[in-house]
Amino acid sequence: MSLSPDVLIIGGGIVGAASAYHLARRGADVLLLEADQLASGATGRNLGYIWVHTRRKGPELDLVMATRTGLENLPDELGVDFGLRCKGGVTYVTSEAQAEVLREFVVRRTADGVPMQLLDGDEARALVPILPETVIAASYCPLDAQVDPRRFVRAFALAAQRHGARIHEGTAARAIETDGRRVTRVQSDLGPLTPGQVVLAAGAWSPAIGRQLGLELPIHPMRLQVVQTEPMAPRLEHLLYGPAAIKQYAIFQGLDSFSPEPFETDIERRLGLALLESACQAADGSYLLGIAMDYPGFDWKPDLAGIALVTEGMLGALPALRGARFARAWAGVLPFTSDALPLIGRPEAHDDVIVAAGHVFGNGAGPTTGRLVADLICGGEPVLDPTPFRPDRPGLEHDFERSTW
Ligand SMILES: Cc1cc2nc3c(=O)[nH]c(=O)nc-3n(C[C@H](O)[C@H](O)[C@H](O)COP(=O)(O)OP(=O)(O)OC[C@H]3O[C@@H](n4cnc5c(N)ncnc54)[C@H](O)[C@@H]3O)c2cc1C
Known part of the structure; x- marks a missing residue:
């Protein structure tokens, strides 16, 4: 050799x-x-998540779009099934102050050439039945896709x-x-x-x-913590983000209507971590719930505060998950640049x-x-x-x- x-x-x-x-x-x-x-x-x-709709116009979006363009053909090209699902992503909001930001977001993204739809609460629930009555609006991007990483x-x-x-x-x-x-x-x-x-x-x-x-x-290192349930119904076909996730993104922060307060939560303040409010269902039926975010350095272990933030935060956001059985939790270190x-x-x-x-x-x-x-x-x-x-x-x-x- x-x-x-x-x-x-x-x-x-x-x-x-x-x-x-x-x-x-x-x-x-x-x-x-x-x-x-x-x-x-x-x-x-x-x-x-292959999340297209949150990437800023320019090199960020170009990098992801170059992947997304060939994605549907990639399983054939590689000759391997990697659990690709192209059902799109939904970002939901629960207050009028948040909805104002989402409306501006959809207008701006559409101008950037990213296909987006603004949904009212009923339309959002028709698309994603596990969303609760508290959801008053949502954005939908059909380009967002999911893989088994x-x-x-x-x-x-x-x-x-x-x-x-x-x-x-x-x-x-x-x-x-x-x-x-x-x-x-x-x-x-x-x-x-x-x-x-x-x-x-x-x-x-x-x-x-x-x-x-x-x-x-x-x-630089950032710790991200995820909770996984045991496999269960109902089937969630789309990728979800909730309001607490919005404040993490530069593309939202740059909107005229944005201020962080409507997206901050008491539980984040209490536990001292930020919540990237997210949920999706993996191919085996388990739900992946996330994400607790903090900066303890190069730390690959989950902790009780992170697990509490995800479980309490996501049960509050998606009450349909009450009764879901805990399977496991883990942490990973996300490498980021400024x-x-x-x-x-x-x-x-x-x-x-x-x-x-x-x-x-x-x-x-x-x-x-x-x-x-x-x-x-x-x-x-x-x-x-x-x-x-x-x-x-x-x-x-x-x-x-x-x-x-
Ligand atoms: C919890 C969590 C959730 C995330 N969610 C998403 C998401 O939904 N969508 C998304 O796009 N991104 C997401 N990310 C970010 C995404 O995971 C990273 O952008 C991506 O995995 C980086 O890939 P990588 O190949 O650079 O690094 P890694 O996947 O970390 O691979 C680096 C590899 O290098 C190996 N290595 C280290 N040192 C050596 C050595 N000396 N010799 C040989 N091998 C070595 C390591 O063992 C490791 O396997 C998430 C990250 C985390 C932590």
């Missing part, structure tokens, strides 16, 4: 797996190392292997040795490697690995390193990031302009502790 692959990819989340697929199908000899299991990081812990990663990885990529789980990259602008060796659990290029796709771990290359990557765009590209100081990390909305952005990584390495017309994603772009903040997306 060659220990000198054309490309060594560090990290087997959605970004690493999609990069492996696009590089391998273009003929590169690819070796991907995943320290744990594929999708054991943020990707495998996420809700599976673990199967999503495996699908890219299997397709990459069919194109010749080698993927090793339980195999970490340990140390990167450099000589000026070149990587001379990567010490790994497979032994010493001498790759032609290195793709750093290690999500929230990337800053620690980047330091070995002399890079200070401005990627402008909510990932870092994709070659750092100035290195000729043979590509950074592909810092993704806030990795399900939508990850597959196109993989394409862009392959374009940057193999050449040709890139899928989209890489300039806005450069790891050393101006304005990125290194001491940035709180995220909006």
Whole structure:
């Protein structure tokens, strides 16, 4: 086995797996190392939303739309079912002050070319029967889609292997040795490697690995906690967001009608975490409820306050879930940047390193990031302009502790 692959990819989340697929199908000899299991990081812990309607016009929306455009054909292209459901997303509100913001949002999004509908309470309940009488309006975006994120990663990885990529789980990259602008060796659990290029796709771990290359990557950790029920009826086909989620988003914060107060809740104040009010039903019938958000650092464990916030907050929002049985809870670390765009590209100081990390909305952005990584390495017309994603772009903040997306 060659220990000198054309490309060594560090990290087997959605970004690493999609990069492996696009590089391998273009003929590169690819070796991907995943320290744990594929999708054991943020990707495998996420809700599976491919959320189009909250992405700002410009590079953010372009990145997700490039994925969304080919999404319905992707199971055939990869040859693997990854639980894709394209039923759309619904953001509901329960007060007139919130509804005013939602109305402006729908008008602005429509002007951006994102297909959106404004629904009144009855229309919202007709579409999503578990919504309670307290819901007075909702937005609906038919482009929002859902995947099973673990199967999503495996699908890219299997397709990459069919194109010749080698993927090793339980195999970490340990140390990167450099000589000026070149990587001379990567010490790994497979032994010493001498790759032609290195793709750093290690999500929230990337800053620690980047330091070995002399890079200070401005990627910060945020803890997100999720609660899962046991499988149950009724069937929820759409992806849901509630009012408490709205205040997290830059696109809402930028509206003339927005102020945070109508979206803040007592329970968030009491428990000291923010609620990304969200619910969807996974393919097995279980509900995924979320999300408690805070900033304890690189912390992958859920806590009682987070579980209490999600269970109490979501039972208040969706009383139809009363009686749902608790199955499990988990936390994940979301890597974020100060402008909510990932870092994709070659750092100035290195000729043979590509950074592909810092993704806030990795399900939508990850597959196109993989394409862009392959374009940057193999050449040709890139899928989209890489300039806005450069790891050393101006304005990125290194001491940035709180995220909006
Ligand atoms: C709870 C939660 C909910 C979320 N919900 C959504 C959502 O609904 N929709 C959405 O789009 N995004 C969501 N996100 C964000 C999304 O999960 C991330 O944007 C995405 O997973 C980032 O993918 P990644 O491949 O960069 O990182 P990861 O999935 O974290 O993968 C990085 C991998 O690198 C590996 N690694 C680390 N160090 C090494 C090493 N030295 N050698 C080898 N391997 C190494 C890790 O084991 C890990 O598997 C959510 C995040 C969380 C935490």
